[in-house]
Amino acid sequence: MLKTGIITKSTGKYYDIRDKENGDTISGIIRGKFKLNGLKLTNPVAVGDKVQYSIEGQIAIIEKIENRTNYVVRQSPRKKHFLHLIASNxxxxxxxxxxxxxxxxxxxxxxxxxxxxxxxxxxxxxxxxxxxxxxxxxxxxxxxxxxxxxxxxxxxxxxxxxxxxxxxxxxxxxxxxxxxxxxxxxxxxxxxxxxxxxxxxxxxxxxxxxxxxxxxxxxxxxxxxxxxxxxxxTPGIKTLSFNHLEVMDIAHNFREFFKYSEDCRFGDCSHRNEPSCAIKEGIEKGYISELRYANYLQLIDEIENQNYWERITEY
Ligand SMILES: Nc1nc2c(ncn2[C@@H]2O[C@H](COP(=O)(O)OP(=O)(O)OP(=O)(O)O)[C@@H](O)[C@H]2O)c(=O)[nH]1
Ligand SMILES: [Mg+2]
Ligand SMILES: [Zn+2]
The missing domain is CATH 3.40.50.300 (P-loop containing nucleotide triphosphate hydrolases)
Incomplete structure (x- = not known):
């Protein structure tokens, strides 16, 4: 019989699980491999995750992670091709x-x-x-x-x-x-x-x-x-990179850009050099922030340079 609980602490290897029934906290580890949208994770389980676990001796074995209502994930600061879950639910x-x-x-x-x-x-x-x-x-x-x-x-x-x-x-x-x-x-x-x-x-x-x-x-x-x-x-964040995302992911997640982008001439407008761009118009008219736009450009440049570098070094 599996027990259920919530992850309250993540130290990388060991996880604290608070049991749903009795509220006791037990230390646990993971069995098996977990991925997120096909990408590898440095920490498959995050604080806030609801899990099912069994007990072997003194230790809990996390067998299953329940579906997440949401999660906050970043590119791992140490391993570029891995994602790191900050928290769930x-x-x-x-x-x-x-x-x-x-x-x-x-x-x-x-x-x-x-x-x-x-x-x-x-x-x-x-x-x-x-x-x-x-x-x-x-x-x-x-x-x-x-x-x-x-x-x-x-x-x-x-x-x-x-x-x-x-x-x-x-x-x-x-x-x-x-x-x-x-x-x-x-x-x-x-x-x-x-x-x-x-x-x-x-x-x-x-x-x-x-x-x-x-x-x-x-x-x-x-x-x-x-x-x-x-x-x-949570631990302090030093830098946040988004090389696992595409330019359009960034465009869609700048919420006000997404809102106005239906008025751009092109459906896949990156809001950079395309003609009739509603975002650039919004900046001229003052209803879109120049600061947000500058930060957006920096992000998409970073992603494109990175992707380019990865393509030419991949042989
Ligand atoms: N003057 C002032 N100092 C503050 C305030 N809030 C926090 N500090 C001080 O800022 C320093 C850092 O605070 P922490 O709470 O350790 O910061 P943290 O965000 O938890 O840092 P990390 O754990 O490294 O991510 C401490 O010396 C605090 O006393 C504030 O409102 N005013
Ligand atoms: Mg702190
Ligand atoms: Zn546009």
Missing amino acids: VDQALLIVTIVEPKLKQGFIDRFLLMTEPYNIPVHILFNKCDLWNEEDNEVFEYLKDVYTDIGYNVIKCSMTDQTSIDDIKSIIANKISLISGQSGVGKSSLINNLLPQLNLKTQHLSNFSGKGQHTTTFAEMFDVNEVTHIID
Whole structure:
């Protein structure tokens, strides 16, 4: 008889499974091979996965992964031809970014949104550490806030030193499973410590603020705020590449481009040099963000260069 449970922690080789019946947590491993859309995965099972398992001695053997309602997946940072699952079956994502300490990487938000868009996972973009902002930083925030609220994302500014911020976030996460993600050092674990002080998670040392330092959180883990509210802490993201995608995948997952693209002359318009392109028209008229467009161009160039390089080195 197989038991059922949910993955609450993934360390690469071992997985914590919380049993559905009794709520106990047991450590498990995977048997067999699992793929995702024909692509290899560095971690076949992710936090949030619902699994069936058997028990052999002290250890659980994961035999089956139940169908996912959604998942967030990235290209593996170490193995280019592998995918890495960040989490599965989430209700929403909290993308934590900073303007300073560490500096926001150009294009990072748009790259992140490429991972949540295929399943329409709602994203709240939290601009953290606003206690450190000067006037200029505030202007950057206001600018970015407009860019992302215009296309339907919830944008807030917050600080982990401010109780009102924490209360706002508490109401955002209530009764949901939330993925907490972002670059290293932005305050993901600090947020979770504020929500669940008893956890006392390790956070980055002040001297390490450059963002180039070590990642403090190294594994994804789900924590329970209460019985119906769960949050998933994840390791900081350094870079996001999308060489497993095609240009049209990118075009379709820039949500406002997709919306207006039905007015492009060509059905497969890449919005670059094609005539009568509704996206370029939208930029001229001001209803599509130039910043989003610049980041889009950068992404599709990257993909094309990569694919070209792979073709000519494949013999
Ligand atoms: N001034 C200020 N510092 C903050 C704020 N939030 C977090 N910090 C500090 O930023 C540093 C990094 O925070 P962490 O919570 O470790 O960041 P993280 O996103 O979990 O980092 P990784 O686990 O490496 O991905 C810590 O020293 C925190 O105390 C904030 O709102 N304001
Ligand atoms: Mg952390
Ligand atoms: Zn177009």
